[in-house]
Amino acid sequence: MGDVLAGFHATWEFAEDSVLIRYERGIRTPKLLQALGERRVPLAAIDTVTLAPGRRGTVVLRAVPRAGADPLMEAAAGQLKENCDPYRLVLPAEREELAEFHAAQIRDRLGPGVAEPAESFLVAAPEGPQQFKAYDGKASFNGSVVSFRWSRTGATSAKWKAGDQSFPVAALSGVEWRSPEILDGYLRLLPRHPAPGTEAGPAADHDPAAVVFGLGYGPVHESLPFAAAVLAATRSSAARSGTGEAASAVAALRSDPADIAERIRHLGELHLAGLLTDEEFTTKKKELLAQL
Incomplete structure (x- = not known):
């Protein structure tokens, strides 16, 4: 043509x-x-x-x-x-x-079968790395891991207690994007294997696997390409999961000593600030050390 x-x-x-x-x-x-x-x-x-x-x-x-x-x-x-x-x-x-x-x-x-859903993505996702500022934190994606870093002013105590989060795409099944132009917009990461009884999940502002939008935070032109890039990566990871590559990626992230040390340091800051009790700090620290 x-x-x-x-x-x-x-x-x-x-x-x-x-x-x-x-x-x-x-x-x-x-x-x-x-x-x-x-x-x-x-x-x-x-x-x-x-x-x-x-x-x-x-x-x-x-x-x-x-x-x-x-x-x-x-x-x-x-x-x-x-x-x-x-x-x-x-x-x-x-x-x-x-x-x-x-x-x-x-x-x-147009060939036969175009009315049927595509078996895989045929249009390339927006290229990374991707990042944007949400109301309660900063979201970033390097192509293999999604990270949430909570804001000191916007994040709820539930998110502060959970600490900054990192999610390998191999552990995700997809994303849920609710437009910031709609009331209570957010981006939520969906786990590949949710724990029993947690399928519904907490509200986005209390969910460590979600960031919430607000006036000037998470605009469509930043948060939607981000969501699309993560979604494409999760589908690609799922296609490779039979080789064991995805499972290896999850295990590698969970046992990364540097990541564990950073999260323990963050817990210590929350403990000193009075946002965690002695018992909560001790319990969460043991949970992190158990991942090494």
Whole structure:
């Protein structure tokens, strides 16, 4: 195909087996699209393509992604606002005929089974490392481990007592992202093997496996790419778990002496500050030492 279709905030470049979407930078372009930069979407990741009238003399070309094909859309779970949809291209109405031509070409190239959920992610996740500041702490992801470092002012006592957290992706089954543009937004990590009776979990502000959002904290353009990157890594780890590689990663992190020492040091600070009783400090210290 090799053609280019330029719209407001984005340009689509058509190849034989994919569409390269480049998002513009500028104050009118949603921050999420700017953060994504560009994305190559294989035609195998597309269910269909639609063209519909837009507002104020525009038309909207939209690729509908297959379920399970894009970690970003899976993490978003339908919570994105229309103008932040990375599969949406708004064009002047006079380009409607050209847009329909490209839409028809894509439809003709879609293979059988595109209506079925994808067995694995086909669109690349946002590249790392990823990090953002939540209301109650800082979240970071280096590609293999998610870390939460609690804020002294925003975190609850439950999180302070639990201490800063590190989660290897091999120990996770996925993520739950609730948009910061919705009341009580948060990002929660889901364990691969939850303890019996803990499936529901505590509220996000008391859950050491979650960070909560707030005004100016965990914005969509930072927290959603983060969630998508973690989700893609957990799926990749699950696919490798049969080789024993994932289990080895969990064991390595749990027995890392430096990590254990840092967590004991943190417990000592909480103890000195009066946030932990003598009994709580002793019990948690024994639990950490038992992991060595």
